[in-house]
Amino acid sequence: MIRRVKQRYLALKIESAESFEEEDVRDAVWSAVIELFGEYGASQAGLFLVQYDKQRKEAVLRCSHKALPMVHASIVSVTKIGDKPVAMHVLRVSGTLRALEKAGR
């Protein structure tokens, strides 16, 4: 029997003077994963940008629970989007989107 793949949801805060488009944020995270762990590592991450709030500069990412340490390290290593300096902080990690939203309230 094929076991269900467990997921983890990460709430991120993007710290920057600028605001960015959804694609820019997604590309920055993907590039960071590829840079640190290569294409093989990135293929195991199961990364998906679930939500993005441009005004509040907050995002929710989903990844495979096995790849969580890898994804967390990659997110932390993001220092630029385009040529603008940014810092990404992981605020919370949860197993369900509902629990993540509940904790954020």
Add this chain to the structure above:
Amino acid sequence: MTKFVDLHLCAPFRDAEKLRRMITKSFGLGYRLVGIPLPPNVELDKVEQLRKICSEAGLDFVSRVDLTPNNTRELLASLRRLRRKFEVVSVFCTSKPVARQAAKDRRVDLLSFPVAKPRNRFFDSAEAELASESLASLEIDMAPLLSLEGYLRIRLISSIRREVAIAKSFRVPVVISSGTTSDFLLRRPRDYSALAMLFDMDPSLAFSALSEIPLSIVDRNRLKLSPDFVAPGLRVVRRRDP
């Protein structure tokens, strides 16, 4: 609750506005104690001013000096002159004799090594053996891991991984610090512990490198610098009324 420590917040001493911003940000990220490197000839009132800024932000301040001696004689002279002036003494080891002397001297708290030159990172098993006997810790700054790119970062990660493995086998404490002059390179303690997986440090070890170990260094030195300290293991508990 875990008390997180950043022993190497390189906040610019002269730029009051940026200094205040970085201190406030450190508190916001979850740190409760910060060590700010000061020049060796710093005046006492400047230190008190910094302590006040930190306490207003809710942080405990630790005075720290970074020594970069060219030879062992210079190191010993600096230690003799500055040890009782600062709560934490770090030695930036640029040569092997300096690294060896710093590792065996009980007055040295932290050993740090050049980032850009992996050949000048002298933390090998002989260095670790000396450091484990003298209670010196290995300091890892996280800012270069974030700011470097490509080949340089790969070499740095590989050097740190080797050093952490040596430190673990010789029971040398490891301290993780930010080591940053820019507030964009400051991260939460949990984020640093995630980044520590790059050099095979498990989360529990990374957490203690961010809290228990630096706290124990500060506590030990504060005790030594207090007027009640007599000798290791011996302190004045009560004085007779005159």
